[in-house]
Amino acid sequence: MILIAESGSTKTEWRIIDSKQSVFHARSGGINPYYLDASGILEVMRMGLIEYIDAPVNEIYFYGAGCSSVKNKQTIRDCFMQLFPKAKIEINHDMLAAARSLCGIEKGIACILGTGSNSCLYDGIGIIENVRSLGYILGDEGSGNYLGKQFLTHYFKKELPEAVANQFYEEFNLEPHDILENIYHHHMPILYLSSFSKFIFKYLKDPMIYNMVYQAFKKFVELNVMKYTNYADLPVHFTGSVAFHYGEVLRKVGDDLGINIQEVVVGPIDGLTQYHQPKR
Template sequence: MILIAESGSTKTEWRIIDSKQTIFHARSGGINPYYLDASGILEVMRMGLIEYIDAPFKEVYFYGAGCSSSKNKQTIRDCFMQLFPKAKIEINHDMLAAARSLCGIERGVACILGTGSNSCLYDGIGIIENVRSLGYILGDEGSGNYLGKQFLIYYFKKELSKEIKEQFDDEFGLEPHDILENIYHHHMPILYLSSFSKFIFKHLKDPLIYEMVYDAFKRFIELNVMKYTDYAKLPVHFTGSVAFYYEEVLRKVGADLGINIKDIVVGPIDGLTQYHQPK
């Protein structure tokens, strides 16, 4: 049996492939070693795999946010070893998940636009170039976090139309000091800021909102995609909720910049399952 997991800060998608090539699905909370210690990670794993905790897994492939450092990889590996001590365990960063899922064994640029953002140049085997994301404070251009920050800047600087501001106030019922309190004292501010993405999407026809989103995607492509060797000759793929739901705007930006945007999918787990399925 094979266990595959793709995890962000908010949720984990699990896929189980049995000896008959039957695929089973499970979902749990997110597993990010920057936010959870070993005991918290184990608890999420056990809850997500409650029906499969005694399964004889031979291979485990985990792809997760926060798994770029050897220390964090080892933390995740140790947790899996407690659950499945006889399995071969491979821990990778979520960027490799996107690349393998989107590009398979072909060369291309893989991008993540979700709660956060990232990108890489993939040669069909591994990542050969990576523009650093810089995270939710310094980077994350085009992400839900980035859109949330830009929207709130407009909100506080009185740039929004009266109608948009009133609808925002009615929907969220927050005073300005509540918003700032939540940003600067929330245990995961990136998730709080990203939570405004749905409201932004609902009001995409507003000229200012559309321009804000367009500029965010343009900035992502210029600062990330256009830094890679031969980027103009390669297919550029996207995964993540923001890329998926804002696809029309994203493709417009790509066309305006001469970028060959190919696949846009909401998440990488289906592509990863196909990548790891025994041939």
């Protein structure tokens, strides 16, 4: 059996491929070694794979946020070894998940626009260039976190249209000290900031909100996609909830900047399943 996982900070998508190439689905909480210790990670794995703990898993392919460092990869590997000691285990960063899922064995630029943002240039085998994301404080242009920060800034600077501002106050009833408390004392502030993306989407037809989202995506493309070698000649693909739900705005930005945007999908797990599916 082959076990495939794609994990972010909030959820993990699991796929299990058996000897007949039937595919089984499971979901659990997120696994990010920057936020969970080994015991926490192991608990999430056990809960998500409760039906498959005793399955004869031969290969494991795990792709996750926070898995770019050797230390974090080893933490994830050690947890899997406790559950499936005989399996071959491969741990990779979520950026390679996006590249393999979106591009397969073809060359292209793969981008993530979800809670955070990232991108890479992929040659059909591996990542050959990566513009650093710089995380939720310094970077993450175009992400849910970035949109949340932009929106809250406009709200507390009293720059939003009155109707939008009033509705936001009615729904959330937040004062400046509430925001600061949640950002500086929340165990995962990136998730708190990203949570406002759903509200923003409801008012996307408002010209100011549309322009805010448009400029966020434009900034992402200019600071990330357009930094890659021969970017104008390559297909550009996106995965992530923000890219998917705001796809119309994203494609408009691509058209305006001469970017060849092709695939825009909500998540990479289906493409990864196809990538790792044994060839008949």
